[in-house]
Amino acid sequence: MTDHINFRCPCxxxxQxxxxxxxxxExxxxxxxxxxxxxxxxTLDNISHYMASKAPQTELYK
Incomplete structure (x- = not known):
């Protein structure tokens, strides 16, 4: 089920x-x-929401 979802670690x-x-x-x-x-x-479609609300501002792709 998660084979086609793109995940990214916010930290x-x-x-992987x-x-x-x-x-x-939840x-x-x-x-x-x-x-x-x-x-x-x-997921990559909601990482911008996560980064705006919780994580410190960092560069996603270097």
Missing amino acids: CHGS FRTSNYDVT KNPFGAKCIFCKTPMV
Whole structure:
């Protein structure tokens, strides 16, 4: 189900993730977490909303 969704980590900007039923929450409905820093992943279509509301302003692509 998550094979065609593009995720991005809001902290380290990684795109590799793992999914787990134990990590499913209202804010993380797919249970996807970054394999590097263990932060819940966000989809690319709502990362701008996440960055504007919570994360410090950083450059998404370097």
